[in-house]
Amino acid sequence: MSTANLLPLGVAIPLLGAVVLVLVGRRLPRVVSDFLVTFWAAAEVADLMLLWMRTGDGHAVSWLGGWRLQHGESVGIVLVNDRIGIGLALLTAVLVLAVVAYSWRYFEEPPAGHAGTFPALILLFEAGMCGFALTGDLFNAFVFFELMGAVAYALTGFRIEDPRPLQGALAFGVINSLAAYCSLLGIGLLYARTGELGFAQIGQKLTGHRTDALLVTAFVLVLIGPLVKGAVAPFHFWLPDAHAVAPTPVCMLLSGAMVELGVYGAARIYWIVFSGPHGIPHHVFRDTFVVAGVITAVVGAVMCWQQRNLKRMLAFSTVSHVGLFLVGVALLTPEGTAGTALYVAGHAGAKAALFGVTGTLLDRYGSVDEHSLYGRGRELPFAGVLFVLGGLALAGLPPFGTALGKALAEHSAQSHAAWLPAVFVLASAATGAAVLRAGVRVFAGAGRRPRENHEVPETTGSGEEPEIRDPSRRVPLPMLAVPALLLCGSLALGLLPGIGRQLAQAAGLFTDRAGYVGAVYGYAHASAKPPAADWTAEGIALGLASAALAVVFAAAALWGAPRDAQSVVRPLRRLHSGHMGDYVSWLVVGIAVLLVAVRAQL
Amino acid sequence: MTSLFFLAAGWIFLVGAYGMVTSRNVIRTVGCLAVTQSSTYVLLLTVGFRRGGTAPYFTDTSTRTPVVDPVVQALALTDVVVGATVTALLLAIALQLRKRHGTVDPDALTGLKG
Numbered sequence: 136m137s138t139a140n141l142l143p144l145g146v147a148i149p150l151l152g153a154v155v156l157v158l159v160g161r162r163l164p165r166v167v168s169d170f171l172v173t174f175w176a177a178a179e180v181a182d183l184m185l186l187w188m189r190t191g192d193g194h195a196v197s198w199l200g201g202w203r204l205q206h207g208e209s210v211g212i213v214l215v216n217d218r219i220g221i222g223l224a225l226l227t228a229v230l231v232l233a234v235v236a237y238s239w240r241y242f243e244e245p246p247a248g249h250a251g252t253f254p255a256l257i258l259l260f261e262a263g264m265c266g267f268a269l270t271g272d273l274f275n276a277f278v279f280f281e282l283m284g285a286v287a288y289a290l291t292g293f294r295i296e297d298p299r300p301l302q303g304a305l306a307f308g309v310i311n312s313l314a315a316y317c318s319l320l321g322i323g324l325l326y327a328r329t330g331e332l333g334f335a336q337i338g339q340k341l342t343g344h345r346t347d348a349l350l351v352t353a354f355v356l357v358l359i360g361p362l363v364k365g366a367v368a369p370f371h372f373w374l375p376d377a378h379a380v381a382p383t384p385v386c387m388l389l390s391g392a393m394v395e396l397g398v399y400g401a402a403r404i405y406w407i408v409f410s411g412p413h414g415i416p417h418h419v420f421r422d423t424f425v426v427a428g429v430i431t432a433v434v435g436a437v438m439c440w441q442q443r444n445l446k447r448m449l450a451f452s453t454v455s456h457v458g459l460f461l462v463g464v465a466l467l468t469p470e471g472t473a474g475t476a477l478y479v480a481g482h483a484g485a486k487a488a489l490f491g492v493t494g495t496l497l498d499r500y501g502s503v504d505e506h507s508l509y510g511r512g513r514e515l516p517f518a519g520v521l522f523v524l525g526g527l528a529l530a531g532l533p534p535f536g537t538a539l540g541k542a543l544a545e546h547s548a549q550s551h552a553a554w555l556p557a558v559f560v561l562a563s564a565a566t567g568a569a570v571l572r573a574g575v576r577v578f579a580g581a582g583r584r585p586r587e588n589h590e591v592p593e594t595t596g597s598g599e600e601p602e603i604r605d606p607s608r609r610v611p612l613p614m615l616a617v618p619a620l621l622l623c624g625s626l627a628l629g630l631l632p633g634i635g636r637q638l639a640q641a642a643g644l645f646t647d648r649a650g651y652v653g654a655v656y657g658y659a660h661a662s663a664k665p666p667a668a669d670w671t672a673e674g675i676a677l678g679l680a681s682a683a684l685a686v687v688f689a690a691a692a693l694w695g696a697p698r699d700a701q702s703v704v705r706p707l708r709r710l711h712s713g714h715m716g717d718y719v720s721w722l723v724v725g726i727a728v729l730l731v732a733v734r735a736q737l
Numbered sequence: 738m739t740s741l742f743f744l745a746a747g748w749i750f751l752v753g754a755y756g757m758v759t760s761r762n763v764i765r766t767v768g769c770l771a772v773t774q775s776s777t778y779v780l781l782l783t784v785g786f787r788r789g790g791t792a793p794y795f796t797d798t799s800t801r802t803p804v805v806d807p808v809v810q811a812l813a814l815t816d817v818v819v820g821a822t823v824t825a826l827l828l829a830i831a832l833q834l835r836k837r838h839g840t841v842d843p844d845a846l847t848g849l850k851g
Contacts, residue, residue: 210808274812281819285826292830298838299848301830305763306849308827309770313754319777319816320750326809327784376849441851593851713849715766719757 141186142197142214145224146266146279148179149231153258160251169239172254176232179261183225190221192640192662194654196271204336204656213333215271215655218641219476223399224268226480227392229624230487231261234384237491237617253293260286260388267396271655273322273357273408274332276400277315280360283393284311291381291389303380306715310373313722314363321356324349325408334407335655338648342412346737354415355729357408358401359722365397367461368431369721371454375438376713378450379594383494386446390453390490391483398457398479402464402472407651410467417467419736423729424465425551429558431458436565437704438711440688443585444594445493445503445573449486452529452566456482459559463544466551470666473642474543477628477635477668481536484625485528489570491618492522495610496577504595505573506587510580515610519578521618526574528625530567530685533670533678536628537563539635541681542674543666556677564681568688575693582693593708632669639668742783750776763831763841767824774820778813785809 136144152175160168186195194217198204202211216224234257263283270276288311292304326332328349329340344350359370366374374394378386401424409415435455442448456478463475495518497503500511512519528535541559548555575581628634643665644650653660710717753773760766785806791798793807835841 274815278815278819281823285819285822288823288826288830292833295830295833296837298834298846301834301837302846302848305827305830305834308823308830309757309766312770312823312827313757313773315819316750316774316777320746320780323777323780323784323809323812326812332808379849594849708851711851713847715763715843716758716760719754723754723758 138186138189138195139197141182141189142195142216142269143199144182145179145186145269146262148182149175149258149262149265151175152178153255153262156251156255156258160255163250165250168251168254169235172235172258173232175258176228176235176261179265180225180228180232183221183228183265187218187221187225190216190218192644192665193217194644194651195221196654207339207656209331209333209336212275213271213655214269215335215651216269217644217651218637219472219645220268220399220403222476222480222638222641223392223396224265226483227261227264227268227388227396230388230391230483231257233487233617233621234387236613237387237494238384239611239613256286256290256293257384257388260290264392264396267400271335272333273325273337273404277319277322277360280318280364280400281312281315283396284308284315284364287377287385287389287393290385291377293382293385297380300380302713303376306713306718307373307377309715310370310718310722311363313719314360314370317356317726318358318360321353321359324353325357328353333655334404335652338408338411338414339652339656341408341414345413346415348734350414351734351737352730354409355726355733357404358729359726361397361400361404363397363722364394365401365461366394366431366454366457367397367427368434368454368458369725371431371435371457372711372718372721374454375447375450375711378453379444379447383446383490383497386449386490387487390449391487394453394457395460395479395483398460398464398475401461402645406646406648410648415733416737419733421465421467421551422736423732425462425555428458428461428463428465429555431455431461432558432562433458434707436562437707439566439569441704441708442569442593443505445496445505445577446490447594448505448569448573449489449493452569453486455562455566456486456529459541459544459562462548462555462558466544466547467646468547468666469639469643469646469663471544471547472645473635473639473666473668474540474545474547476540476638476642477536478540478544481528481538481540481625481628484621484628485525485535485537488521488618488621488625489525489529491614491621492518492525495614498614499610505576506585506595508577509584510577512578513580515578517615518610519574521615521622522574522578523571524622525618526567526570526685527682528622529563529570530682531560531563531678532682533675534626534629536625538678539629539668539670539674542671542678543668545677546671546674560677560681560684564684564688567682567685568692571685571689572692575689635668636665640665642666739783739786742779742786746776746780746783749773749779761842761844763834763843764828766843767827767831770827771820771824774816777816781809781813781816
């Protein structure tokens with residue numbers, strides 16, 4: 136099979152699988168339906184793995200239905216990608232496979248009459264995410280964006296018996312759909328100007344115009360969709376609400392892959408569509424989004440530290456890390472991009488493992504509340520070890536993949552502004568520390584028993600509906616084996632030098648607009664020299680520093696004198712009101728600020 | 738003249754967003770979301786509009802007849818399908834919320850905060 140056919144197959148395989156499961160799922164026994172979904176997920180991994188190897192250090196291009204460019208004009212849809220996009224699709228597929236294995240015994244009793252629904256939705260979700268990662272067409276990206284969105288809303292509200300998942304799904308759906316419509320408005324404006332919809336084609340046509348108000352408006356509007364999906368402050372409010380209530384396997388996918396796709400989309404669209412001559416200058420994008428990333432990282436880290444609901448804590452840690460990812464790609468250097476790609480992959484393994492272990496707690500005790508679970512996890516020592524290791528990986532302890540990615544991104548950030556590595560170290564240390572604090576409290580029962588504080592509004596996470604019906608059974612093997620394997624994957628990313636080098640090469644291609652355009656238009660282009668992607672003494676030192684800081688923070692919280700820092704963070708916590716109207720206001724304010732900021736820098 | 742349509746699209750979007758911010762009923766919020774979406778229809782059809790153009794198919798006319806841009810019409814159609822799916826899903830969630838929670842007032846949905 137040719138490389139060009141592997142690209143559309145990456146979308147078609149999970150779509151077909153979803154259709155099959157919907158059609159025959161309800162007639163099959165549970166075991167057969169689990170086997171079927173595992174088969175489809177494995178087939179998708181195999182397809183993307185083959186695509187990864189075939190693509191090498193070039194681009195894979197596929198014109199759907201043979202509608203190629205004619206004299207530089209096109210009406211067809213093109214799927215085109217390098218190893219960054221394909222790698223992200225592969226990461227998604229691996230996570231889906233892990234999630235499928237994890238949920239073999241998870242939903243003990245699926246809703247009556249809808250046996251195949253959950254696996255079918257997971258496969259549809261995979262199709263949307265892989266399509267978004269692989270496409271080279273703006274409108275096509277919008278459609279996949281909405282596909283993964285709609286499926287994710289349904290999956291978030293999957294447990295329709297409980298009011299909270301419904302509320303989270305509703306906020307998620309309203310905010311993300313509104314953002315998607317902003318993107319569509321921007322796409323309409325770009326089409327009005329260029330008459331094209333492909334990334335590369337729009338980018339080429341835009342070089343013939345000057346940068347004016349229409350281009351700035353289109354730029355900001357198009358990016359709103361990916362930025363909201365990527366939970367960049369102040370568009371992040373939906374994320375903790377959705378993550379705190381979604382079923383655990385879904386959280387693994389939302390945090391591990393979907394949110395990162397938002398950052399990927401923003402970077403890809405900027406590079407190919409807007410970064411050319413007469414587009415949005417590099418310094419404007421860099422300055423604007425490094426600041427946005429830093430704000431996101433700080434807000435996420437502060438809020439993460441404040442949480443006692445474990446899922447919500449992990450959700451805010453995702454917000455914080457996404458801020459760091461945004462800084463990494465917004466530096467617009469191959470090194471920053473390579474670091475971010477590694478960081479995303481390492482983070483996905485660690486975060487999914489943490490959600491998986493949290494799922495076992497929910498499974499056993501019907502609670503994800505750090506305070507009420509105090510000491511109750513002592514009977515699950517292996518889960519405790521995994522949880523603490525996950526926390527250290529989040530903090531960036533070498534040799535986890537997160538540490539290598541963070542080190543590369545920090546090195547690149549340092550040449551932009553000397554204080555940026557400090558943000559990386561502090562944000563990752565704070566989120567890692569929150570996880571360590573919770574892990575030690577829950578699984579070892581160490582430290583002071585936490586005090587109740589009723590003055591601040593908070594989501595406790597106790598009294599959750601257990602996601603299974605028989606809490607007295609043993610923890611099913613896949614629910615601990617899958618997180619352990621995911622952590623091993625995160626470790627392997629840091630230890631195997633080949634992966635880092637391949638990603639560095641891919642990052643060189645990702646930041647080479649002419650190469651991408653050449654691949655679409657069909658002419659050869661000499662590729663740039665890839666950046667170095669190896670461990671350095673400085674990187675290891677910074678990684679050790681943030682891990683040590685995380686341990687110190689956690690120890691201070693557990694054994695130090697209780698301190699009341701609430702007055703500083705209370706206003707910030709009050710902003711996370713759970714009210715949809717507030718979130719929409721923040722979205723509109725964010726759009727306005729971005730418009731003004733970009734316009735002012737031109 | 739055309740810029741008036743672009744302004745109208747922007748206005749519809751803002752009206753919908755205002756409705757979502759001030760809404761006291763989840764059903765109304767979803768309705769306002771559909772309003773913001775109609776701004777995309779207006780914008781897309783404006784982009785493809787051509788003075789004196791007819792519908793873009795050539796069964797009974799010469800292929801030289803001026804027609805409006807068919808691509809944006811395809812986009813608008815896809816957009817309608819996407820919008821219908823999302824609206825239906827969100828309304829279903831709102832109904833279920835009314836059944837389980839007994840309210841559709843966003844101010845009363847206080848399960849998630851901080």
